[in-house]
Amino acid sequence: DGGITQSPKYLFRKEGQNVTLSCEQNLNHDAMYWYRQDPGQGLRLIYYSQIVNDFQKGDIAEGYSVSREKKESFPLTVTSAQKNPTAFYLCASSEEALRAHNSPLHFGNGTRLTVT
Amino acid sequence: EDQVTQSPEALRLQEGESSSLNCSYTVSGLRGLFWYRQDPGKGPEFLFTLYSAGEEKEKERLKATLTKKESFLHITAPKPEDSATYLCAVEDQGGKLIFGQGTELSVKP
Numbered sequence: 001d002g003g004i005t006q007s008p009k010y011l012f013r014k015e016g017q018n019v020t021l022s023c024e025q026n027l028n029h030d031a032m033y034w035y036r037q038d039p040g041q042g043l044r045l046i047y048y049s050q051i052v053n054d055f056q057k058g059d060i061a062e063g064y065s066v067s068r069e070k071k072e073s074f075p076l077t078v079t080s081a082q083k084n085p086t087a088f089y090l091c092a093s094s095e096e097a098l099r100a101h102n103s104p105l106h107f108g109n110g111t112r113l114t115v116t
Numbered sequence: 117e118d119q120v121t122q123s124p125e126a127l128r129l130q131e132g133e134s135s136s137l138n139c140s141y142t143v144s145g146l147r148g149l150f151w152y153r154q155d156p157g158k159g160p161e162f163l164f165t166l167y168s169a170g171e172e173k174e175k176e177r178l179k180a181t182l183t184k185k186e187s188f189l190h191i192t193a194p195k196p197e198d199s200a201t202y203l204c205a206v207e208d209q210g211g212k213l214i215f216g217q218g219t220e221l222s223v224k225p
Contacts (some may be wrong), residue, residue: 104150
């Protein structure tokens with residue numbers, strides 16, 4: 001079955017450490033996205049990529065970095081510069097860039113990151 | 117400023133008790149409105165896309181409608197398995213997607 005795989009499901013880190021969240025898709029989608037979900041708030045866009053070797057900042061990119069070396073992979077690094085990194089992180093993809101009318105987002109099952 | 121507001125924040129229903137969830141929006145040119153279902157600890161699952169006022173979409177016990185200012189997700193005779201958080205998202209003319217905070221639905225048998 002095609003889909004998006006995020007790993008690990010739970011991640012614990014000490015403050016000051018960088019951590020990388022994995023996202024792999026086998027849907028052959030061009031566009032990939034990282035969102036952050038916090039209780040009582042809507043999903044917020046961190047970074048997105050419309051094509052390999054290209055990515056753009058979203059609304060809350062500070063303290064995060066990404067790479068897109070392969071079409072199927074879009075890892076997210078949460079750096080020590082991120083002031084409040086504890087959250088539920090969701091990776092998504094869409095068939096066409098910028099979410100064309102017939103191209104809704106497909107989400108992975110998330111990684112819950114806890115930093116203490 | 118573009119904004120999406122969902123109400124209520126939480127809704128508790130008895131099995132079979134029909135109701136509606138609301139998604140109000142202000143956006144500079146609506147390109148599409150999306151409904152997603154999210155189960156605890158999982159990623160959102162796509163339900164519907166609506167493009168213009170007056171449009172309706174149905175799937176099993178769910179029916180989504182759209183006006184120029186809001187969308188409703190009607191749930192007819194809900195079952196416990198319909199319990200989830202329902203997310204609304206609006207896409208503006210620039211391709212930006214704005215999510216509401218969600219409505220947590222609980223259906224008791």
